[in-house]
Amino acid sequence: MKKGSIRNIKKEVLSDQWYTLNKYTYEYQKEDGSWETQRREAYDRGNGAAILLYEPERKTVILTRQFRMPTYVNQNTDGMMIEVCAGLLDDQDPEGCIIKEVEEETGFKIDKVQKVFEAYMSPGSVTEILHFFVAPYHQSMKIHEGGGAEDETENIEVLEIPFEEAMAMIRSGEIRDAKTIMLLQYARLNGLL
Numbered sequence: 001m002k003k004g005s006i007r008n009i010k011k012e013v014l015s016d017q018w019y020t021l022n023k024y025t026y027e028y029q030k031e032d033g034s035w036e037t038q039r040r041e042a043y044d045r046g047n048g049a050a051i052l053l054y055e056p057e058r059k060t061v062i063l064t065r066q067f068r069m070p071t072y073v074n075q076n077t078d079g080m081m082i083e084v085c086a087g088l089l090d091d092q093d094p095e096g097c098i099i100k101e102v103e104e105e106t107g108f109k110i111d112k113v114q115k116v117f118e119a120y121m122s123p124g125s126v127t128e129i130l131h132f133f134v135a136p137y138h139q140s141m142k143i144h145e146g147g148g149a150e151d152e153t154e155n156i157e158v159l160e161i162p163f164e165e166a167m168a169m170i171r172s173g174e175i176r177d178a179k180t181i182m183l184l185q186y187a188r189l190n191g192l193l
């Protein structure tokens, strides 16, 4: 039977600039009960929240387009990514965070969101848990242009796209952000649109 317990955990900070890269050394108990020493690096940038805004009558969704440097250095020619609205929690609760993030990034003022699931997005290397939400929107909720917080260099473009077109963009590879694919597929599976 798998034991899977660990002991003697030691943490070493490798980098602590914008976010934190830690290296953990620990003993891991194997199936036969013996202990082996393992080393793993874990990138800690806190937890996050993401949301699909959808308009049931017009069958559209709100997505964002922004430059993502880590993708630019790995096969994404112009570094631009089409994503659902998302942000880091900092010290907020996931629901409060996503409502604020929606207003900053998309310019929509919403007050009700539905949590649909949460997920570790890259469990071998990143500590983050991402909280996933959906919420209907309407043009009357638009209070400004969006684009990201004034003090952050986000330069976010807000897109309103027919749901079917967004699904086709997954197939064509124009959308290849995991959280966005997960929420669009949730919408399809649950008949939101």
Ligand SMILES: Nc1nc2c(ncn2[C@@H]2O[C@H](COP(=O)(O)OP(=O)(O)O[C@H]3O[C@H](CO)[C@@H](O)[C@H](O)[C@@H]3O)[C@@H](O)[C@H]2O)c(=O)[nH]1
Pocket: 018, 019, 047, 048, 049, 050, 086, 087, 088, 128, 130, 152, 153, 154, 179
């Ligand atoms: N100066 C500086 N700024 C940074 C750095 N890394 C990120 N930023 C800035 O930090 C801000 C974070 O913006 P949020 O909207 O809060 O987060 P996010 O980057 O959109 O994160 C969302 O997407 C991620 C990628 O899918 C998710 O990992 C995350 O949970 C969240 O959903 C952005 O303005 C970004 O440019 C850095 O190394 N240096």
Ligand SMILES: [Mg+2]
Pocket: 085, 086, 087, 088, 105
């Ligand atoms: Mg964001």
